[in-house]
Amino acid sequence: MSRKKLSRREFVAATALTSAALITAPYVRGAYAAGKLSMAFWDHWVPGANKASEELVKAWAEKEKVEVTIDYVPSQGNKNILTIAAEAQAKSGHDIFAMPTWWCHSNSEQLERVDDIMGPIIAENGAANGTVQYLGQLDGKWLGVPASVGSQIKGPCSRIDLMKKHANIDVQEMYPAGSPPKADNWTFDTFLKAAEACHKAGVPFGIGLGETSDSVDTAGAIFQSFGAQLVDAKGNLTVKTDAVRQSLEFYKKLIAFLPPDAAAWDDSSNNKWLVSGKGAMIMNPPSAWAVAKRDAPQVAEQCWTHGFPAGPKGRFAPYLPYFWSIWNFSKNKEAAKSLLVHLSKPASIEKMCVASGGYDLPAYEKLTTLKVWQEEAPPKGTLYHYPNPYKHQTLSIAASPAPPKVAQQIYFQATLTKMCLRYYQGEAMEKTLAWAEGECEGFMRS
Known part of the structure; x- marks a missing residue:
């Protein structure tokens, strides 16, 4: 699919529109041993769900001594899509961006391949489902890390x-x-x-x-x-x-x-x-x-x-997954990959799924039986079959x-x-x- 180039006016309009909607959560330290990093999360509709990702990123940033800025970009009015287009055109913006469904392929020429971290992630969490592979890979190379946040x-x-x-x-x-x-x-x-x-x-x-x-x-x-x-x-x-x-x-x-x-x-x-x-x-x-x-x-x-x-x-x-992708113009790819490995740990994924009330779905075969889906109510068990725990259907x-x-x-x-x-x-x-x-x-x- 050919991608429409933004004019300068369209780029400025898109940037202005999305900038007004961003919720910025910077984590400031006295020393930045591993530099700076910026991440654009999808702005979750579930109240309180964003807090889980903030806490996970903050814990990682404190440990790694990285200054991290998080922007929560809403999908209402396609604000996240506008921001992706603006950053791709400018070749500048966040280091990591939450890409919905098709946008890894739409921006494949400008994304860092992440096979080096996907190998260990899959070894720990199990294979990713077929739809995630279809949308997240190009010529067998991973264009992003599957994100539980927003996937449904x-x-x-x-x-x-x-x-x-x-x-x-x-x-x-x-x-x-x-x-x-x-x-x-x-x-x-x-x-x-x-x-x-x-x-x-x-x-x-x-x-x-x-x-x-x-x-x-x-x-x-x-x-x-x-x-x-x-x-x-x-x-x-x-x-x-x-x-x-x-x-x-x-x-x-x-x-x-x-x-x-x-x-x-x-x-x-x-x-x-x-x-x-x-x-x-x-x-x-x-x-x-x-x-x-x-x-x-x-x-x-x-x-x-x-x-x-x-x-x-x-x-x-x-099944509609999200991905966390790293722009190839990112200035801190090493730190970006380290953060995505941290966010892909089973404990991190479970924390985010619980915060969303069971809305978010991991892509990995070992993570379809978390307690959140057993316990959500009313009535109790109403979401038990939501994550397809028995591989009963093809996503x-x-x-x-x-x-x-x-x-x-x-x-x-x-x-x-x-x-x-x-x-x-x-x-x-x-x-x-x-x-x-x-x-x-x-x-x-x-």
Whole structure:
């Protein structure tokens, strides 16, 4: 994907915008034996979660005698993306930046490779999941260190009472706290029947069909469950396949049972849908449940987070990781790598996960059974299956396994949800496929 260069005016505007939003936490010492270091964390939405990363960095800085400055950069209004673009253009800024999903590949030419520290990190924590490898590596080289902070699975969060009453599904029995899933019958056929039953009862599933991340993520997991790809790993067009056709047919049935304004939903819509008590299920990390704990406790105590339904080619779940990447123009790469090793220690990762109330997810296979997911409530155990402790489903991201710079454009142009809506609204199947093929050809040329 070609990256748009910022004009001087755009760069100044972006820098000014983000600078006003940064929360700076400098740690000052009398002597700086190892120099200075600056880090841009994602500004966590969970109150108090930033404190854990501050404490971890401060402890490391005191020990290593480094002067560290932390900026917490929010993702609202894409302020973190604007800051990344500004620093890449200026070749100046933070030493370490928290890169969401696709941005390691978008900025790969300007990132320091971190294979030297990823080897020991993986040896201690276990292998990183496949989606993290897909997004975090280029030609087998690591572009960043997987960050637990901000990483999330967007699986089903169901209302225990409404699913039991209207769909005759006991989600706690299907995904019992402390035990492996008993979800062999949790298939797309079961899912459709449940969606229809809840729709008839006036509590539809809250699944968006818009152009923002939540809608695209769900579509990506459904397409992958049919084995559907628009572009394969080698960069070949694979739009006009039976798997893609099957995905569109499934979505045509599902859309009939979703809220009538689902095509206009953004990433806050499904959260509001759950908290308001209007729906029996949404696809989301525990953010909506956490808000319900505060604003609608009677809803929160009926929420259960669990696995995705299985399609013909398996069970897939949307997973969006963050990475801590080091710019190749960093002036203190040695200290940056040392800090990232410290933040990747099991105790450090657990501290940050606990501070987020279980929202944050480590990428490593040995760190999916932390106590926080067993103990979070109400109800107790509601997040037990959130980190996929039994490898019950494949973690994925929409538009993969296409080459990341192509997949990124499919993702942000919401090609999948647009296809589903076009076909649902009456466009002929082959016309929808031809449109999508033309879009992908354009992405591959750019």
